[in-house]
Amino acid sequence: MKHFITAAALSLAVLAAPASAQNVGIATSNPGSLFHNIGTAVANAANAGGLNTTIQPATSPNQFIPFVNAGGIEFGVANLQEVNYAITGEAWWNGVTNENLRVVAHLQPLVEAIFVRADSDIQSVADLRGLPMTDGYTAQNTILPQLAAFYATAGMTRDDVEQVSVASVVAGADAFMAGDTVGFIFAHGAGKVREADAAVGGLRALGVDDPSDEALAAAREHWPTAFFMELKTGAMPGVLEDTIYIAFPQVIFTHANAPEEAVYQMAKAMYENASVMGETFPPMRAFRPENMKGDPGIAEFHPGALRFFEEAGLN
Numbered sequence: 001m002k003h004f005i006t007a008a009a010l011s012l013a014v015l016a017a018p019a020s021a022q023n024v025g026i027a028t029s030n031p032g033s034l035f036h037n038i039g040t041a042v043a044n045a046a047n048a049g050g051l052n053t054t055i056q057p058a059t060s061p062n063q064f065i066p067f068v069n070a071g072g073i074e075f076g077v078a079n080l081q082e083v084n085y086a087i088t089g090e091a092w093w094n095g096v097t098n099e100n101l102r103v104v105a106h107l108q109p110l111v112e113a114i115f116v117r118a119d120s121d122i123q124s125v126a127d128l129r130g131l132p133m134t135d136g137y138t139a140q141n142t143i144l145p146q147l148a149a150f151y152a153t154a155g156m157t158r159d160d161v162e163q164v165s166v167a168s169v170v171a172g173a174d175a176f177m178a179g180d181t182v183g184f185i186f187a188h189g190a191g192k193v194r195e196a197d198a199a200v201g202g203l204r205a206l207g208v209d210d211p212s213d214e215a216l217a218a219a220r221e222h223w224p225t226a227f228f229m230e231l232k233t234g235a236m237p238g239v240l241e242d243t244i245y246i247a248f249p250q251v252i253f254t255h256a257n258a259p260e261e262a263v264y265q266m267a268k269a270m271y272e273n274a275s276v277m278g279e280t281f282p283p284m285r286a287f288r289p290e291n292m293k294g295d296p297g298i299a300e301f302h303p304g305a306l307r308f309f310e311e312a313g314l315n
Helices: 034-048 061-069 080-088 143-153 169-177 191-200 213-220 260-272 274-280 282-286 303-312
Strands: 023-028 052-057 075-079 101-106 110-117 132-136 162-166 183-187 203-206 227-231 243-248 250-255
Touching: 023 034, 023 061, 034 052, 034 075, 034 260, 034 274, 034 282, 061 075, 061 080, 061 101, 061 250, 075 080, 080 101, 080 250, 101 260, 101 303, 110 143, 110 191, 132 143, 132 169, 143 183, 143 213, 143 243, 162 169, 169 183, 169 191, 183 191, 191 203, 250 260, 260 274, 260 303, 274 282
Parallel strands: 023 052, 023 075, 132 162, 132 183
Antiparallel strands: 075 250, 101 250, 110 183, 110 203, 110 243, 227 243
């Protein structure tokens, strides 16, 4: 698959594993993205648990989800909604189904914001009306409905801003830092957000102005698994006061034919080495092993994961 780099150039997890351990890979988005950080953290936990794990970056889950589905790599990290869409062929999958996908475990929630300069006059999502904002996301279709969900909480649509097309969230952050847009959408905790925060002298992370039931319903019209979550002042770059943001579940997933033992060992390693993930990527300190068996939506758990959940007493 041309989007994946060669084994010699892979980003490697930093903890060593025994030479006799089973080799597995985790597909992630590019460096700087949240899923690259998370994939690295999960790989380190897996290595600590006895697997020999590397990460393999691509531009976005749009590219690596079909690769996992086809058995080209053992694992991937993404949010649950896009995995569900990939299985059913809905939304941007245009009827192309990925029926071999299976969930291994829930991770911590993904919490998202629209970031602007802290020294700008933009104080709310509504203030973006008529201004240049990142849009398009031609290599990362999952972002447009998430962006639309944010606008919907303020009674807006994507047509209410001046759309500046970018390929991905990383490219969107770059466009913002170059001065091409007044803001960009990204997940809290990603390395690229910290880079942008330093580059412009501080960010403001815009959240949900009115976290009402009506606003949540409007967001779910675009992103069905969305929920609201509060971050306290200073919790992440750009959180300048206690703010409500849009959040949704994240998962590590695999394919139906992945070896049951490897999937079992992955789930077990995550459960037993949560501290390793938090040390690798501090936002993963929000990961709760007892919540690994969350609602998978229309997806199914892999039998190897179910075997571990039963052993660990997770219901």
